Amino acid sequence: MSSRVRKTPLFKKSLHDVIRGIRACKDPEAVDTYIRDAISECRQEVQLQDMDIKSMAILKLSYLQMLGYDMSWASFNVLEVMSSQKFQQKRIGYLAAMQSFGADTDVLMLTTNMLKKDLASPNHLDVAIAIGAIANIVSPSLARDLAEDLLKMMNHSRPYVRKKAVLVMYKIFLQYPQALRASFPRLREKLQDPEISVKSATVNVVCELAKKHPKNYLALAPQLYDILTTSSNNWMLIKIIKLFASLVPCDKRLKGKLLPPITNLIQTTTAMSLLYECVNCIVSSGMLAKEDDELATMCVSKLRIFFEETDQNLKFVGLLAYNKIVLTHPLLVAQNADVVMDCMDDPDLSIRERAVELVVYLVNTDTLFEVVKRLMLQLIPQSRDQILPETYRIEVVRRILDMCSKNTYENVTNFEWYVAVLVDLVKITEGIKVLGPEIGAELQNVAVRVRSVRDYAVSASVRLLNDRGLIRKSPGVLKYAAWVVGEYSSYIEDCPSVLASLLALEPQGQPSEVEAVYIQALPKVYSMYAGSDVIPWTSSRTEEISLLTESIVSYLEKFSSSMDIEVQERSVEFLELFRLIVLAIKERPDDDSDLSPPLLISQAMRQMFSQWELNPVSAIAQQRIPIPDGLDLDEEFNNPIYYSESEDEEEVLLRQQILKQQEINASKSVNSAQPNIVTRRKGKKGSKKAAVVLTPDESLDSEEEAEMEKRRAERRRRQAEDPYYILESDKVASKTRRRKAQSSSDEESSSDDDPIKDEELDIDSIPIMKLEITSIATPADSKKKKKKRVQPASVEIVKEETYGDGEEVAQMAHTEVRRTRTTGKTNNLLRVNAKGLEELDLNTPDDEDEAGRLEVERFRAEIQAARKKAEEAAAAEDQNKSPIVVKKKKKTAKVVTKVKKSSKKKKAIIADEEEEQEEEEIVTVKPKKAKSKKIKPTESESKPENVEESDAKDVEKVGTEEEKVDVLVAEPITELVTEGQSTEE
Known part of the structure; x- marks a missing residue:
């Protein structure tokens, strides 16, 4: 009796009691103790047969699981609650499954039949919660087993179920991409569903799918265009516009069709979100060309409204759109530079970052000083409490360097000011070691290129060297400052102080x-x-x-x-x-x-x-220097000495013989046609090797050639692992091999007994080198693209030196990026793996379907060839026979063809002629003995003058045989047909 009293309150503790008990705990240790006691109680409750108690225990465990406590041990009990007949309990079970089940859950395979049963339930609420659970616990096996059931739910009578079924299909496609091929027609039908929620869900699914493989969904453009022009739902219009933004690059013809409705939306809509998506669609999809000035003007003027609003999100998306438009129409965006400059002082750091990215494209000779000043103020905290992230400061400094060094300093008119800016950047960014080398490289570049500012650059470098704090805070800049001081030491005013700074290292x-x-x-x-x-x-x-x-x-x-x-x-x-x-x-x-x-x-x-004066050298000048004649990088300086693994006396003697033979070869006359080759052949004893001297007349056998190739591979491996060995480039190697091959061919042509002189050259075996010439622009093209500003007469920028005619090369080198930086890749927050959808092409059939189609076409061709041959033979025989016109009514002909696919199973192809029609046929009367299945008659058969009833029957049979051929050719064949199979009625 006492135990019953003790158990009664245990099994009546609800979720509210558990929450109330957790809140009543005073410290974290008490909370942890209380929760562990509650979990132990739940372990006992889930073992009972009472479904109410079991479902309440699962509900409490679901709540505790959200607090971080594991409930995977109760997976089977969750499955029991999911199978309850009461909707309230079933909903608790599905909720727990969505929270606790994963891809590695053991009982996941047991849920398949239960989910199929709930999907077929007449209660639409059971169907809805089952669909909701599938979206969270779906695995590749579940997706494969439930795809057909969910496809049926897309035609459910309830719009609520249809909407959820359409949405869950996207999760099915992610796990089982092959289901998309069978579901695509049904998905296309849902775009015309009378319920707006189902149609919106379908647009969402198609929009997500089009991000992976847009070309698959070009066929949906008419339905989507109809929704775009008729719907008034802004959220659905946003999705459709996003979808068209991914479809336009696949088919440029959509641009002319989409511009009128999208332009109309831009001019009439009051929704800022829809306005931004319309502008973003035009810009990101490539619809905005450089000659579309009116369209660009409209977009830029509409985006200015975003900066007049108080919502910070609108400013952010407006800057994003400006960053895309500025690539094609920088002058139009420059007209709104005031709003961009105001955003640089915004308290929101994300808005300031986007403004810094945009301001680089807006500078010119007149605005460079002001913009750089504003950017340098961004590096200084406005108050003691303000902490600027290091990534933001790095980005601002790099933007300053990019603006000033753009196109070989085309916007800089005062280089002393620029050197002072570089020195100030070193002071402001002390502690950020990654920026030291970049600022120092820019200081070095200015000192080398601009002669008139070298004295000022040297004095600035001297100040940097004398600053003892930089050795600890920013040592990267000292490397370039010391180089400038050493290279242009004639400009130093106080050499003893510089020497003292150099000796202090x-x-x-x-x-x-x-x-x-x-x-x-x-x-x-x-x-x-x-x-x-x-x-x-x-x-x-x-x-x-x-x-x-x-x-x-x-x-x-x-x-x-x-x-x-x-x-x-x-x-x-x-x-x-x-x-x-x-x-x-x-x-x-x-x-x-x-x-x-x-x-x-x-x-x-x-x-x-x-x-000699040291001038800047083009980065590609080394590639233009020709390789000296006679240079063979593959040729060895000395014959290598090889040692075997065993160190017995015979091997030592063998090595001595090899060394002796090498000395003899070295002492021979240099006028000999070809030096003797020292190699080792396998002796009679197998494992023993002896030194053999080969004369030029002898040739190496296959075993020795393999040994030599093995030695070459070993030598190449040692050279690759040697850090002090300079490996030859592909260009040098190819030229060396060609020169070597040319010299060997000259020697072989002089020999009369050349064994391969009559062989033809295999042109197809020559590798083809792919030349990347897209990045090289001709001087005429570069002048058309952008006119360079003429520098003042007092400033001379040294051009880069190169080999040969370097006009074109220098222009290409000036446009190269001087600093390479790594940028981190942002990962998708949802981390959805859609690789299968990216590789799935709806326009390409499966391999099995393609093989079947080819086999059927081959079979049709064979039948047509046999029929044509029979007709030609019959026509040749009819020249000596008078035809008899017989009027008859064709009957429905049924032809069953037994086929065999892959020698495993047989299928039947039944071709029925559904309509009966009356026609006149010209047939040939044959004697009774011609009742065989052969259609072609022999020429020795004589034609009777009178036609009897038996002959008339034979005529009908012949006509039936011909009808069989007509049916096989006319009706579509969908199964594989193999040769040698007979047809039966």
């Missing part, structure tokens, strides 16, 4: 590429300071330079043992040079009789670094 304190540039710049600045003719070489000067040189020697000694090969090589080379300079200084006289610097400093080092 500690080993392994910075990246190896920065260390290498510092070491390279050090002797350049030293030669300019120590080898100056302005300062006389007095004793004090000699002592100063001597101390400086010794400090440089000790500095280079630190880097001479660096692990980086570039740093080690440069430091060792310059270390030996400076040691010679130390000796040269010590050998000078102590008095002031010689006031000129040592020649090693004043002349040797000067000519080493400053004899």
